[in-house]
Amino acid sequence: MIKVKIIGAGGYGGVGITELLMGHPRAKIACLVDVTDVGVPISKLYPHLTGFCDLPIIGADDPKAKEPVDVVFMATPDGVGMKLAPAELKAGVKVIDYSGDFRFNSTESYAEYATRIGRDPKHASPELLPPAVYGLTELHRKELGATTRIVGNPGCFAVSCILGLAPAVKQRLIRFNSIICDCKTGVSGAGKKPSAGFHYPARYDHMNAYKLAGHQHVCEIERELGLLAGTALKIAFTAQVVPVCRGIMSSLYGELADGISADDVASAYREFYRGQTFVRLFDRDSGIGSAHVRGTNYCNLIVDVDARTNKLRIISHIDNLMKGQAGSALQNMNLLFGFPETDGLNQPGKYP
Amino acid sequence: MIKVKIIGAGGYGGVGITELLMGHPRAKIACLVDVTDVGVPISKLYPHLTGFCDLPIIGADDPKAKEPVDVVFMATPDGVGMKLAPAELKAGVKVIDYSGDFRFNSTESYAEYATRIGRDPKHASPELLPPAVYGLTELHRKELGATTRIVGNPGCFAVSCILGLAPAVKQRLIRFNSIICDCKTGVSGAGKKPSAGFHYPARYDHMNAYKLAGHQHVCEIERELGLLAGTALKIAFTAQVVPVCRGIMSSLYGELADGISADDVASAYREFYRGQTFVRLFDRDSGIGSAHVRGTNYCNLIVDVDARTNKLRIISHIDNLMKGQAGSALQNMNLLFGFPETDGLNQPGKYP
Amino acid sequence: MIKVKIIGAGGYGGVGITELLMGHPRAKIACLVDVTDVGVPISKLYPHLTGFCDLPIIGADDPKAKEPVDVVFMATPDGVGMKLAPAELKAGVKVIDYSGDFRFNSTESYAEYATRIGRDPKHASPELLPPAVYGLTELHRKELGATTRIVGNPGCFAVSCILGLAPAVKQRLIRFNSIICDCKTGVSGAGKKPSAGFHYPARYDHMNAYKLAGHQHVCEIERELGLLAGTALKIAFTAQVVPVCRGIMSSLYGELADGISADDVASAYREFYRGQTFVRLFDRDSGIGSAHVRGTNYCNLIVDVDARTNKLRIISHIDNLMKGQAGSALQNMNLLFGFPETDGLNQPGKYP
């Protein structure tokens, strides 16, 4: 049994990894750290955990927060992990960070990201950027292992777009300058904090586009697709919110390259994802949607070609709190410690 | 006061026009016709109408259904209007049909549409196709007047896409072969009839794409845009359903033509919609969404350019049951009888 | 045309009365006052009002806020109206206040209410309590007229319970100490301000009881029912929230008094509400629910008797923002100025 510390335990990202660890056969929670609700049992904040996890939230300065653990999940906003990571790493603790702090390997690429979200472009721990691994497991599996010290867990939109487009870009099935990512997210992606746009009466029968001037996840999508393409590329990206709790559905488009057929597309996707447990492929008549990945770590892809207009069309579905957050984080932890990849994650979800 | 007959009165399209006529100063309902629930007061089917409209549903053979009226709304599925229209027209009654029966002016174009939805490609009243006017008021205003006898009310997705793209296509702001329409609809667009995909437990937290093999509204969108472009064009179109009751949000994309700036785009849209009451333009920071047109006849457009990727991006919002159906139908009726265009429609909706 | 001032214009109560006044033939808005968003057009806060009402929010100190008007709606929280009302009344302006400030006629009864909600039990303008009229129109119609200067608009739960029980209490159909009010409200009743319990992810699939220690609306329910009964009485009351935007459904129970039959009950209700436009009676097989009053000023009552257990059971439905707030306020304004009671309110709502 490895010991796990969760920082930012009181948010949706914290409770998500807590729930998953309840069912993990090889890991147990050592402590729950946060800056608010210190002293309050987590099961008071989240009553569904009553009897499962009644640990109190403790502050970062609490002696118990400094006892040795094997891994720390930083379920914290941008800017927190970069300050706390050095001490954890020094103590030999592996770090899995949810934010954008460790998704980039250079200070330049981090600065571009930080600027997009209005933060200081200077990284607090620049020496940790080169060794950080981008935690989209399916693409970086070989870098995620016993020697990995720090993982930058991917953004939720990014997971859906990169997994949806990776085979097409890798195999040059599409023209790179024609990519459009039309993404719809459920509300839980915005986290636990109430705000005007996610107040129930303002949201229950409302859909809207937002951050039209530019969404920060574009940086990591373009970087990852660029690596696969072997050349820099730019995507058009539209973020939208719909009245769903959990779920991202990204509709991804690109003009097919010359001579590419629907069969080429289908076989490229099958080949690329062969043996990847958490990516499932479906055809356009399958009738799937976001509820079919809810509560699970799966990415379900509809692989389609619109022959009339010669376009690739991928519909990519994930649960933003699972494959888009805590699920990917746990999948990465499993790889870091040599556990079976599906430990704590082999559940179909509940329907309806 | 003109007299109005509603055929298909028991569906959402029927109740929608009934509600609007309650507040119309120059029109009154003469009778409500349908094939089911004959003899049942409409207010028994729709209790919110109690005291407002307690007329019974009558069958098409009821003598009252044959008393003279000025206009008939055919809130009926495909294939019904084409059979009933000739008799109405012969009696001097103007016909406004909700279905695809009169959206096309030639038997060939109708056949293409009919084939898409799995219907007999042969039109039952082909002689009525040439005089039929496509009822997207903003584009066909001049054809909608005292001499118009028959109107083919537009499809809901089509309204949102055509209004969103018309200025861009007309002014050749975009490359025609690059158009993508990514459309999300609320559930009421599927009508009153229960089905597996719209059962509450299957829908409340679920979004999905459907009819990926081809949606029938593509025909009228391509036809109308082609007329504006002066050349045939094809669009990529994706229909999606989200757990919203009323609302369509269409995200419309196209590659900007050479030398087109964001300012060119903005002024083209302003110019095109000058004086059109029911189209409102917003910029990308306006924070609008589908709830802001709910219950109204407005089409709200966010006009945007993604300079990074040189793309036009329009976010088009309508209420599918209003501007997408009964609202447009009433707007057309107003023009046919020379009434103020906003009669019965000048309401802001209720929020939240 | 009378002139109307709205204080607290930026909240749901403010926008509700603004929407209604757009359709009122005898009243127009003079100015919109609030403490936040001063200078911002109301249509920027509520984009659905674009083109209907683009007035800016102004501060209470703005000279325009002091220009003469005929009536002021105070769509403000508890404690505000009692401070602002004296100056308005002095200027000859009629006051309709949404809060609990003027729902009580004595300092003692106000103090009890104020204590329940944790406020100072001392009323700031005690001289205004005796002349204030409790604005549940159906019960206080005779007091609402040209000489009325100040109206305390009723609480939303209170409207549903009092209208549901009034005939039974008045006619002594039930044992007074057996009354139970089991009330479910939609979320809009909590207003515009975001909070943890009304954050979409926490609410979309969640129902819960709250304020079990005592809800403040009990005071006015017991007072009004006591007046009808001719004796003090106490009710058991449970407030619950369900994932609905607009709507209150109150299930009201009482043991039938000796010898009271279902027919006695039905005729007592019919008699009591004869000629009251905004109360509609239904039987238990009618299939009605909260959506059938949504967006309207109606109270729909299912009048029922459970013969097996000898209990009266009333299911009372209102729209909490209409008959439970702005609708009642406008109905009261109509009476104060001698307008037809249904002015601005004669609409069936939109379904679905």
Place this chain on the structure above:
Amino acid sequence: MIKVKIIGAGGYGGVGITELLMGHPRAKIACLVDVTDVGVPISKLYPHLTGFCDLPIIGADDPKAKEPVDVVFMATPDGVGMKLAPAELKAGVKVIDYSGDFRFNSTESYAEYATRIGRDPKHASPELLPPAVYGLTELHRKELGATTRIVGNPGCFAVSCILGLAPAVKQRLIRFNSIICDCKTGVSGAGKKPSAGFHYPARYDHMNAYKLAGHQHVCEIERELGLLAGTALKIAFTAQVVPVCRGIMSSLYGELADGISADDVASAYREFYRGQTFVRLFDRDSGIGSAHVRGTNYCNLIVDVDARTNKLRIISHIDNLMKGQAGSALQNMNLLFGFPETDGLNQPGKYP
């Protein structure tokens, strides 16, 4: 590993037990039987099961449906289990039936129930009624063991009401003729079949009472409470639907017997449920609601007294598809085979 057969596998009750068995360490599914969709893999009907359970639906006449198993879940409507059970029992298979077929021990009590739901009052296998055990585990634990052959799984409303009231009735804390059960259910309780009342547009913002003339679950509630009371009793019961997918919240009222204090109530409940894993007690300030039992087998009770009116008030929460159906069924299976009671059920659910 015991072998399990599921009859009625294609409905919500079938998929619920299928999901749970995926995580059960001592039971595996042998076959899935149903009358519709024969030949279709369950994962085609419920795509979230892809890779977890891809067994095809088979007909009852399929040879595989007759291979030996240890237990059969009859996730079937009323009237099916009573016909199929004899053959299963003869083959030595234990039967757990979801419907009302085996909830009653006499033909008379069954007849009363059957009449309420408009079915033939004659039971098809009357000899199986006396040995059938009512599967509300917490109350009938001693009867659920190795020798039990047939279990009548309880109705969902009944579970919430009986667990909520059992201690009060057993300890005579309340006057028996004063009991009121005001129950709100989510929509999944109505099953998979689409219908007008559960069509998304008709349900998303709608709450209503139904079956006011009498709900069939009253029979088993009165029977079980009567057994605890040692005397026959009658309850007033109101069924209501709200726009929630999973969840029942029952507000339960009774007049306190003479001399009963809040402390008496609290200790009676604590004592009654001591050691019962799946019942959790909360006080009125706990802030719990239906989402906190969603996806789990727990019954969460708020135990409260309204001292002002001398009333007991219990707020009882369950997931209707879990403790109200498949969860209870699995809990019963565990007892029948001597497995740990929590096998396959020890999960906290996912929030939000």
